[in-house]
Amino acid sequence: MASRVVVKGKGKGGKERRLAEERPSSTAKCVKEWSTWTLKKAKVAVHYGFIPLIIIIGMNSDPKPQLYQLLSPV
Known part of the structure; x- marks a missing residue:
């Protein structure tokens, strides 16, 4: 007769906790997407x-240099 090994996950409240982590509230999701979009645009602007x-x-x-003086390495 073959024996079956059952592996249980660690921690408490496994399924309920995973459901809560998978579906954040719509406001939190919106804020996260907006902040990500803003930071990407800011990175490009700074670059x-x-x-x-x-x-x-x-x-x-002062003193006011010419453009070529600013761009030359000397």
Whole structure:
């Protein structure tokens, strides 16, 4: 006769806990999606806007350098 091995999960409230984790409230889901979308857009804006920002700040400082002086490594 073959014996069956039954493996039980660890922890309490297995099925009920999993259901609660799988379905977050619609408000929480909306906030999470919105914040993710906002952070992705902010990352792109910072990525492409950092060097132009430095150039603009450099051109508005005293003494006022020319554009080629800001871009040259010397």
